[in-house]
Amino acid sequence: MKALRVKPEFVSLLKMGNFDTFSVPRFRDAYLELIGDKSKPKNLTRQLVYRHLRKLEECGVLERVDTGKLHPIEYRIKDLAQLDSRPTVRQNVEMIPEQADKSLPEKVVHTLKVKLSKYRTDMLSAAGALEEYEAIAQAQPSLKGAIQKKYDRTREEYAKTLGKVRAIESLLNTKPSL
Structure with a gap:
């Protein structure tokens, strides 16, 4: 199949x-x-x-x-x-978690939030590129072979960036364990 x-x-x-x-x-x-x-x-x-x-x-x-x-x-x-078992994206991608673990220093929380914002922007950029590759491949079927490698690379970058977003979100949303 x-x-x-x-x-x-x-x-x-x-x-x-x-x-x-x-x-x-x-x-x-x-x-x-x-x-x-x-x-x-x-x-x-x-x-x-x-x-x-x-x-x-x-x-x-x-x-x-x-x-x-x-x-x-x-x-x-x-x-x-x-469907594949990759992690999912939150519905509102622009939303940055406000409930950070109190054990993380404020400077670290700020750095993580800046990174998170950058990764989310990268994810949206990759999503736009994927859509454009699909549109070009549909409009110009003769270019499909040339586009496929770039499409696959962009999709892989998207998945990696999604993993980074999930990792940072998990740090920022962690509740202190006693």
Whole structure:
């Protein structure tokens, strides 16, 4: 079976637990909020989201809910175990945790928050690059081979940066253990 390739942002949204039953427009809006790009045309983003949701439906991750109406189509999560087990992103990427462990010196907390902000910016940049590579590959299929290595490298960088974000968040959110 061919490997299931889904945008990391979609995996994150599905794993957050806010989407037991949802429509394409609702998922699109959550996706736009996650990536922080309100300038993207909603129609194009809806198409991107719909394609990914259909792919997830075909693989058994999602199932359609019979609403008795043609639109909006609603989906329900069926089996998230088929998605990869990478860590997820928080829904509001710009939010920096305020509840740092009191045992960390204020200077360290400040340094970690600055790093966290930079890594989150890098993540959003990588997400934008991934989308652009996909758009170029769709518009110019002859370039797909040349783009694939860059796409894979960018996706790997995204995953590594996501790991860094999770590590720093875990330090900043740690409660003192007695």
